[in-house]
Amino acid sequence: MIDGPGPAALPVRARAHLVDGWGLLTLPGVGFLALAFFVPLAGMMVRSVSDPSPANYLAVAETPVFLRSMLYTFEVALLVTLICLVLGYPWAYLMNQAAGRWRWVLAAMVVLPLWSSLLVRTYAWTVLLRDSGVVNQLLERIHLIGQPLPLMGNTLGVAIGMTQLMLPFMVLPIFAVLRQIDVDLLPAAESLGARPLAAFVRVLWPLSLPGVFAGCLLVFVVSLGFFITPALLGSGRSPMLSQLIVEQTNVLFHFGVGSALAVVLLIVTFAVIWLGTRFVPWTQALGYGESDRA
């Protein structure tokens, strides 16, 4: 593993750069985020203990449905992240290796779906995956199966739908990092005697880690909040936490309990990410150290 110095070891010259000139350009963006995001978030946290009282958290802890749903939500998010990594990394690698026009084609195949409605894409999956849907009809017609396979209304359906939606968020960060890796490194490793697999594991993979980390983080966190896809492709018997939060606020008007659920989800998410950073050199993954040595 390649280690870099942590942020504390930044040379003084680099640190001084954070607060002058270019740093000030971030003010409008930070200001907007503060007003449109952090203030409502704080309001929600306040509401979770004041509407009507911190007993909301007791209600969350004492209801088995909430805890089971939270576990299930993390399971699904993790599953989708892993599938996206397994499918997305080779795709990004292919994109990197491809010449000119083909790179654009591969990129378009992944990015274009992002420009169409999420709801439409999820509905399209129901047409493909349901018992009388296209996939089952095809498999029955060629006599591969006798009974329709349950492809939706369960975790499989949710995973398929979410993977398609989340794949661009895995492919693009990995591709961005792969692009910057010196093209001569792999042939150099092989000329020094490394077999292709070893060359990948010991040279390419560590260098692409920032992209992998960014991609996984993005996919994992966004998957936690998914609502429409689990609602349409999943089973009413295994709700994800977002569905329960919506039910608390929009159906039962328990703003306090809904807020408490959301805050718990936030805290557990941070905890999971923190846990992940114990295994991944995140400071190096986020790009600290290397380029700051002027």
Next chain:
Amino acid sequence: MRHVGLGQARLGKVLAVILVALAAVWVPSAGGQETVTLTYASYGGALKDAEVKAFIEPYMKLHPNIKVLYDIIDRAKLIAMVESNNVTWDVADVGNDFGLKAHEKYLEKIDCSVVPCADLQPDKYPTTGYRVAWSVSGVGLGYNTTKMPAGQTPQSWADFFDLQKFPGKRSSMNDVSSFVLEVALVADGVPAGKVYPLDIQRGLRKWDAIKSEVKFTDNFQGCAEAVATGDAVMGLCWTGRFATMRKNGAPVAIQWNGTTLNGGYFAIPKGSKHVKEAMQFIAYMVSPQPCALISEYIPYGCPNVKAAAYVKDSVKPNLGTSHAATAIFINDVYWDQHRDELFKTWQAWLTK
């Protein structure tokens, strides 16, 4: 004195023409009344098309100084609006689970000298004075006509729960507020008029028998679609969807025996800027003729007793209200008091 140049003269003429044109557009309408803009919040989609044709366009024609804008209803948003004193809606279509004692503080009191409250059957469609019944719909038993055993069709909810007589998967709404417990109790032999207070455990036991064969879904369309495509042989879904699919040619039929009936309600958010005009608009929409008109565009009944005379015979079979004799009337007051408990218990059972 400097003569005005040709270019400046032309500019002057052009400006004069523009000013006159603007003045012509801005002259107040005949009668000198100010335009009042009402914002009407409802569920959108097919309902919006029906509401525009049956309510909004005719009303705007009758009252040229009233303009009605459409927005999508969100009860949590309504509560937030009232709490933050920033109310932009004037008439809200709130649904039967909103507007009773628990929500009075968010709504304006209804003026029954303007709105015909007494004609709206308050014994069947309850109100504490802060909401107005305008439509009737419910859940019902829909079945796929191509997937029935020879010569048999379901006659009641008991057949929905009978896997021997009618083998195959069921489709159902997954939330207790789609009256899954009321239906189970009737299937178990409880008379439709005696289901309240709900014997929750008895209802859950009835569902236990078929739980593994049920596809639970949380959206109206998916529920009915499963029956239309044959993925499920029977469905417990909102009848409006079944009726529309049947009209469009799907092999779906409805067994009306035991259909549930509940009202849809209008309410005026507290702090609306046009309470008087909103009240008059509501009074128009629940009066017999406009109220009956909505049934032509969407399969909802009308709670106004005087509206029956105006409902077209061709749409009557698709309306739940035409089958009121065997229907289960939902007790909103009971629901208002027990909603939390019902949700919790059903959900614990469902997710086990």
